[in-house]
Amino acid sequence: MCIFCDIAEGKIPSYKVYEDDVCLAFLDLAQVTRGHTLVIPKKHFANILECDDETVAHLAKVTRMLAKKITDNLQAPGCNILNNTNEIAGQSVMHVHFHIIPRYGSDDGLIAEFRPNHEPYDMEQIVKDING
Numbered sequence: 195m196c197i198f199c200d201i202a203e204g205k206i207p208s209y210k211v212y213e214d215d216v217c218l219a220f221l222d223l224a225q226v227t228r229g230h231t232l233v234i235p236k237k238h239f240a241n242i243l244e245c246d247d248e249t250v251a252h253l254a255k256v257t258r259m260l261a262k263k264i265t266d267n268l269q270a271p272g273c274n275i276l277n278n279t280n281e282i283a284g285q286s287v288m289h290v291h292f293h294i295i296p297r298y299g300s301d302d303g304l305i306a307e308f309r310p311n312h313e314p315y316d317m318e319q320i321v322k323d324i325n326g
């Protein structure tokens with residue numbers, strides 16, 4: 195049983211922002227900032243790695259369209275678009291989704307920080323490893 199499938203099927207109520215044949219967008223119940231929205235496919239895929247190309251492409255298109263609408267209409271100067279893939283990356287609902295988190299200031303609820311470590315990585319080797 196998946197809570198986002200239940201939302202897509204209307205078994206659990208949501209604050210719906212957008213819907214089409216393939217996907218649904220609704221407010222995250224735990225609003226990180228005002229307008230924090232989730233975009234999901236109606237069909238169940240555990241994460242983005244499991245999702246087919248066509249669905250990912252559609253989700254990306256809708257996510258961008260909504261990010262524009264949300265930032266314009268809620269007067270947010272920017273937004274973060276996030277996807278967590280698997281538990282290690284913070285995914286808690288195992289149904290692929292994109293977060294759209296409008297940003298209003300540096301102290302607005304989201305702490306997103308890159309902390310590069312200073313390992314002497316062999317960059318050429320990393321490229322080789324990635325490409326198999």
Ligand code: AMP
Pocket residue numbers: 197206208221222223224277278284285286287288
């Ligand atoms: P993630 O940690 O990337 O898997 O994000 C899952 C998100 O789903 C969290 O931010 C939750 O607040 C949100 N969430 C869980 N249940 C619901 C629900 N019933 N309606 C709306 N948002 C939900």
Ligand code: ZN
Pocket residue numbers: 196197198199200237238239288289
């Ligand atoms: Zn699901």
